[in-house]
Amino acid sequence: MQWEVVIGLETHAQLSTVSKIFSGSSTAFGAEPNTQAAAIDLALPGVLPVLNRKAVECAIRFGLAVGAEVSPRSVFARKNYFYPDLPKGYQISQFELPVVVGGNLVLQVGQGENAYEKTVRLTRAHLEEDAGKSLHEDFHGKTGIDLNRAGTPLLEIVSEPDMRSSAEAVAYAKTLHALVRWIGICDGNMQEGSFRCDANVSVRPKGQEAFGTRREIKNLNSFRFLQQAIDYEVRWQIETLEDGGKIEQATVLFDPDTGETRAMRSKEDAQDYRYFPDPDLLPLVISDAWKAEVKATMPELPGEKRARLEAEYGLSAYDAATLTASLEVADYFDAALAALGAAGKAQAKTVANWVMGELSARLNKDGREIGDSPVSAAQLAGLVARIGDNTISNAIAKKVFEALWNGDGQSADEVIDKQGLKQITDSGAIEKLVDEVLAANPGNVAEYKAGKEKAFNALVGQVMKAAKGKANPQQVNDLLKAKLAG
Amino acid sequence: MINASLKELSAALADKRISSVELTQLYLDRIARLNPDLNAYVTVDAARSLAAAQAADARRAAGNAHALTGVPLAQKDIFCAEGWRTTCGSKMLETFVSPYDAHVVTRLEKDAGMVSLGKTNMDEFAMGSSNETSYYGPVQNPWDRSRVPGGSSGGSAAAVAARMAPIATGTDTGGSIRQPAALCNLTGLKPTYGVVSRWGMIAFASSLDQAGPMGKSAEDCALLLSAMAGFDPKDSTSLDRPVEDYARDLEQPLAGLKIGLPKEFFADGMNADVAQAVEAAIAEYRKLGAEIVEVSLPNMKLSVPAYYVIAPAEASSNLSRFDGVRYGHRAAEYTDLTSLYKNSRAEGFGAEVKRRILIGTYVLSHGYYDAYYLQAQKVRRLIAQDFAAAFAQCDVILGPTSPDVAFRAGEKAADPVQMYLSDIYTIAVNLAGLPGMSLPCGFAQRDGKRLPVGLQLIGDYFSEARLLNVAHQYQRATDWHQQMPEGL
Numbered sequence: 001m002q003w004e005v006v007i008g009l010e011t012h013a014q015l016s017t018v019s020k021i022f023s024g025s026s027t028a029f030g031a032e033p034n035t036q037a038a039a040i041d042l043a044l045p046g047v048l049p050v051l052n053r054k055a056v057e058c059a060i061r062f063g064l065a066v067g068a069e070v071s072p073r074s075v076f077a078r079k080n081y082f083y084p085d086l087p088k089g090y091q092i093s094q095f096e097l098p099v100v101v102g103g104n105l106v107l108q109v110g111q112g113e114n115a116y117e118k119t120v121r122l123t124r125a126h127l128e129e130d131a132g133k134s135l136h137e138d139f140h141g142k143t144g145i146d147l148n149r150a151g152t153p154l155l156e157i158v159s160e161p162d163m164r165s166s167a168e169a170v171a172y173a174k175t176l177h178a179l180v181r182w183i184g185i186c187d188g189n190m191q192e193g194s195f196r197c198d199a200n201v202s203v204r205p206k207g208q209e210a211f212g213t214r215r216e217i218k219n220l221n222s223f224r225f226l227q228q229a230i231d232y233e234v235r236w237q238i239e240t241l242e243d244g245g246k247i248e249q250a251t252v253l254f255d256p257d258t259g260e261t262r263a264m265r266s267k268e269d270a271q272d273y274r275y276f277p278d279p280d281l282l283p284l285v286i287s288d289a290w291k292a293e294v295k296a297t298m299p300e301l302p303g304e305k306r307a308r309l310e311a312e313y314g315l316s317a318y319d320a321a322t323l324t325a326s327l328e329v330a331d332y333f334d335a336a337l338a339a340l341g342a343a344g345k346a347q348a349k350t351v352a353n354w355v356m357g358e359l360s361a362r363l364n365k366d367g368r369e370i371g372d373s374p375v376s377a378a379q380l381a382g383l384v385a386r387i388g389d390n391t392i393s394n395a396i397a398k399k400v401f402e403a404l405w406n407g408d409g410q411s412a413d414e415v416i417d418k419q420g421l422k423q424i425t426d427s428g429a430i431e432k433l434v435d436e437v438l439a440a441n442p443g444n445v446a447e448y449k450a451g452k453e454k455a456f457n458a459l460v461g462q463v464m465k466a467a468k469g470k471a472n473p474q475q476v477n478d479l480l481k482a483k484l485a486g
Numbered sequence: 487m488i489n490a491s492l493k494e495l496s497a498a499l500a501d502k503r504i505s506s507v508e509l510t511q512l513y514l515d516r517i518a519r520l521n522p523d524l525n526a527y528v529t530v531d532a533a534r535s536l537a538a539a540q541a542a543d544a545r546r547a548a549g550n551a552h553a554l555t556g557v558p559l560a561q562k563d564i565f566c567a568e569g570w571r572t573t574c575g576s577k578m579l580e581t582f583v584s585p586y587d588a589h590v591v592t593r594l595e596k597d598a599g600m601v602s603l604g605k606t607n608m609d610e611f612a613m614g615s616s617n618e619t620s621y622y623g624p625v626q627n628p629w630d631r632s633r634v635p636g637g638s639s640g641g642s643a644a645a646v647a648a649r650m651a652p653i654a655t656g657t658d659t660g661g662s663i664r665q666p667a668a669l670c671n672l673t674g675l676k677p678t679y680g681v682v683s684r685w686g687m688i689a690f691a692s693s694l695d696q697a698g699p700m701g702k703s704a705e706d707c708a709l710l711l712s713a714m715a716g717f718d719p720k721d722s723t724s725l726d727r728p729v730e731d732y733a734r735d736l737e738q739p740l741a742g743l744k745i746g747l748p749k750e751f752f753a754d755g756m757n758a759d760v761a762q763a764v765e766a767a768i769a770e771y772r773k774l775g776a777e778i779v780e781v782s783l784p785n786m787k788l789s790v791p792a793y794y795v796i797a798p799a800e801a802s803s804n805l806s807r808f809d810g811v812r813y814g815h816r817a818a819e820y821t822d823l824t825s826l827y828k829n830s831r832a833e834g835f836g837a838e839v840k841r842r843i844l845i846g847t848y849v850l851s852h853g854y855y856d857a858y859y860l861q862a863q864k865v866r867r868l869i870a871q872d873f874a875a876a877f878a879q880c881d882v883i884l885g886p887t888s889p890d891v892a893f894r895a896g897e898k899a900a901d902p903v904q905m906y907l908s909d910i911y912t913i914a915v916n917l918a919g920l921p922g923m924s925l926p927c928g929f930a931q932r933d934g935k936r937l938p939v940g941l942q943l944i945g946d947y948f949s950e951a952r953l954l955n956v957a958h959q960y961q962r963a964t965d966w967h968q969q970m971p972e973g974l
Binding site (some may be wrong): 080275 | 536551565566572574579582584585684686687688689691692693720721722723758800801802803805809811812813823829850851854855859861889922934974
């Protein structure tokens with residue numbers, strides 16, 4: 001049987017506020033346990049929550065960025081359950097009336113030829129507080145509680161079950177991850193838990209309309225785990241069904257060591273959270289004026305920027321999407337173009353190629369992020385400028401790039417100058433080299449004349465070798481062709 | 487001195503006829519003598535009180551005193567006060583010493599410089615109408631030691647009635663200021679919801695809880711409320727309104743005042759001699775120039791059932807934090823997390839608290855929420871609408887505070903529904919968020935003892951100054967409020 005996979009994601013993005021969502025305690029990561037937990041975070045008797053305005057602004061930013069409705073009135077609700085790292089015995093969240101409703105996320109799935117665009121609908125996004133942490137190690141059979149994280153603001157972003165493969169789920173998570181960083185509401189640090197996903201996965205026979213029974217994979221904090229967990233879960237569900245089994249609704253955990261998912265609790269022992277509106281907090285009212293105020297501070301969004309790159313610079317859809325995949329890449333590209341000044345527009349395609357090609361490959365190789373690239377945007381712009389004015393060829397440019405990467409020079413000009421990499425464009429000098437090569441390689445000449453294209457390339461190579469790579473390739477080509485034709 | 491008004495005490499302190507230390511010592515002596523029987527205070531810390539009195543005297547000497555600087559008061563043990571044990575009447579918090587001050591404590595003790603004489607007894611987590619649910623034992627009614635003082639602010643009521651404090655703070659979720667005030671011959675005011683900050687006031691039912699003064703007169707209550715009230719950014723439900731002088735209208739004549747009598751209050755259920763005292767008070771108001779009109783609160787009968795859905799629902803959640811993990815009672819014996827919770831809460835909470843947690847958990851449960859909680863919220867809105875309609879016809883509403891005078895200790899303890907019905911006239915006011923007060927209006931005889939009867943006045947939102955004026959004018963014409971129990 002042909003199976004169709006159905007995936008919806010719930011993502012918790014920790015909001016980049018200085019203080020907690022309902023208290024003035026710091027949200028900085030990595031402090032000594034319980035040093036960032038004041039009376040409210042400890043849920044001492046008599047304390048009350050006060051909503052952090054900045055957290056609401058983050059939610060508004062998100063709503064505007066995904067074209068959602070920012071609710072004029074939303075309500076905080078208490079989600080009641082007992083756990084030692086949940087000091088109040090309830091989590092303040094939003095239930096029936098969330099702050100953000102609807103919206104869309106447009107993804108580029110796959111690469112190159114197989115890339116396609118997909119729109120995933122969002123159900124909602126709501127504000128809530130994070131719990132503390134239970135530390136099960138180092139306490140000799142007991143559990144330690146660290147409440148530093150308790151009360152950290154989260155935006156829980158819920159998608160519709162629109163994804164049909166783990167690749168789409170990963171593309172969604174990556175796009176969302178890039179977006180929340182782009183609009184400055186979340187640092188996206190997945191290792192510190194600032195961005196984590198729960199995946200609802202089900203399968204159904206292809207063509208069937210009704211959804212299969214879903215299982216929810218909790219707390220996936222890397223894109224790789226997200227992919228692995230979904231792939232395993234999908235295989236497991238299909239095998240179970242094909243063996244005549246039934247899927248029970250359940251919450252499962254992914255074990256990165258075994259690459260398997262295992263059930264944590266079934267629907268039967270699902271908790272009754274007894275949600276009800278929190279009487280300590282008034283309904284959250286967001287006026288049009290407040291929305292407008294936030295809107296005025298929004299950066300150009302990835303989608304808008306993508307369209308602009310295509311229109312203004314004639315970049316392909318794929319290039320534009322790649323360059324706007326993260327704020328850092330986009331910023332780098334922008335900075336390089338800005339450094340090129342008036343020439344920027346004409347060189348945009350070359351800059352794009354360098355950012356997506358050589359720079360990206362080199363960063364990958366060294367495991368670095370573009371934010372701390374040894375070659376700055378200004379340096380890359382200097383390099384592209386010298387390609388543009390024919391000072392160096394592409395091949396030499398790679399050498400210059402490598403030198404800049406290794407810190408052997410402050411600018412492309414300095415490297416070219418110091419290493420004497422300036423291209424030979426004097427046609428007299430090139431002609432002399434061509435003549436020498438033709439005289440020294442009669443075999444290749446004969447082959448070429450017999451119709452072997454390859455022989456021509458060999459001759460070009462010989463000329464470039466003699467020029468130590470510095471001859472202008474176009475001039476070499478033209479001269480060779482003319483001489484061989486003569 | 488023990489019958490002096492706050493104004494008189496303030497003047498005596500200002501004129502140096504008495505120091506705050508002397509005044510405080512006078513009350514501490516009375517507490518030492520009377521409290522062992524009455525059990526109105528659960529925590530007294532003479533050294534701490536006297537140190538505060540000394541500071542108050544210094545402040546007066548330095549010339550930067552507030553009118554109430556150096557005046558002693560009793561604090562209901564529901565208010566967190568830094569350095570004071572704060573128990574909320576529960577074993578759960580038997581050893582809890584608050585590291586911070588409630589807003590009310592900051593306002594009264596730090597800003598105004600009043601001197602806390604101690605923390606008063608109360609029903610556990612303010613759940614009760616007789617003070618019998620306190621882990622720290624029942625409080626005796628100074629008017630008849632075999633009777634209850636009312637609740638949940640029974641300790642505050644008994645403390646002022648026995649003149650172990652000139653005034654006290656209370657909190658009122660369904661009548662917990664007004665009913666004990668009625669049963670102990672005091673004047674007590676529950677302000678409009680949001681007028682007094684709930685920061686540091688241990689929550690029972692957050693949408694209903696409101697702190698207020700309990701004193702010997704409307705005038706005293708007006709002075710204390712002026713010092714307690716005011717916007718507090720730490721309480722999101724606190725109202726950002728200009729500071730008020732609640733005594734400003736006390737001397738206004740009542741001519742032209744329209745008093746509404748809800749026919750539902752006078753239908754049945756009220757004891758005959760209570761009804762008589764209330765009727766006499768109505769006659770007195772006529773003499774003072776008020777016009778009496780009949781109004782109707784048709785959904786009144788739904789207020790007790792709606793309250794006993796909403797209040798326990800909120801309480802069940804509010805009390806979840808008492809889990810034995812971070813502070814408060816932790817069971818000595820447990821084997822795992824669940825038994826830590828179960829044993830700590832089973833040992834730390836009394837029967838009434840457990841009953842309300844169970845009710846609240848039930849009404850919020852999946853499948854019952856719509857039938858109970860949502861319905862109760864609708865009833866709540868209807869009740870508020872009833873009041874709005876009534877206030878279109880009158881300025882204040884008048885009725886009894888409680889259907890009967892103080893009942894015998896143990897009389898209703900076994901029958902929670904009977905106990906709940908003692909708040910039948912007060913609960914609707916909390917559901918609507920309105921201000922309400924109780925003031926003495928006479929006595930009824932029981933077993934050869936005189937027992938106080940309370941008169942309730944209910945006003946529209948933010949009409950505290952008007953209510954206090956209406957009460958004060960009555961107190962100028964009568965002396966019920968000046969009578970005090972014998973043998974003290």
